[in-house]
Amino acid sequence: MEDFDISPYKLQTDIIQQTVKQIIKDFSMFGMDIYFSGNMKMAYEEVFRQLAGFMEMLIDRDFHKLLSLLYQIDLSDQAIIEAENEYPDIPRYELITEMIIYRELQKVVMRNYYKQHKDELA
Numbered sequence: 491m492e493d494f495d496i497s498p499y500k501l502q503t504d505i506i507q508q509t510v511k512q513i514i515k516d517f518s519m520f521g522m523d524i525y526f527s528g529n530m531k532m533a534y535e536e537v538f539r540q541l542a543g544f545m546e547m548l549i550d551r552d553f554h555k556l557l558s559l560l561y562q563i564d565l566s567d568q569a570i571i572e573a574e575n576e577y578p579d580i581p582r583y584e585l586i587t588e589m590i591i592y593r594e595l596q597k598v599v600m601r602n603y604y605k606q607h608k609d610e611l612a
Contacts, residue, residue, distance in 0.1 A: 499599045506533050508598045509591070513537060516594070517544070520559050538587055545583035545590075560586075565593050 499505045510533060514524045522544050527536060548556035560567070565586075573585050580588075 500595065503530055505595070505598055505602070506530055508602075509595045510537055512594045512598055513541070513591070516559070516562055517541075519562060520555060534591070538591065541590060542583055542587040545586045549583055549586075560590075563590055563593055564597070565589055 507530075510524075510526045514526065517524050524537065524540050526533065529536065545556070548559070557567075560570075570586060570589065573589060574582065577585060
């Protein structure tokens with residue numbers, strides 16, 4: 491399942507809503523409120539902008555909280571290091587933001603996949 495392609499799901503309204511809900515849940519555990527207007531066409535930009543602001547702040551001022559958040563989201567230090575090596579021109583806070591959104595989307599897709607195929611997998 492590691493290579494499961496999530497790209498077909500990126501434009502599905504229900505998947506986007508679930509992903510935003512997961513992001514809101516995870517960030518609220520650390521006292522960071524994410525707001526979503528419900529505009530599906532602007533969902534990525536709206537969430538990205540907010541997360542990027544939090545990432546920039548956490549990198550500069552509260553690295554321990556950042557590490558705790560990344561642990562909650564299940565995004566490893568190694569994955570971030572590899573991404574930084576692959577995309578050295580992208581600011582760290584933007585790269586981490588993109589990785590968070592992708593990981594949360596991946597978790598939603600996997601959760602839905604296992605729900606739909608639970609009888610086959612048993």
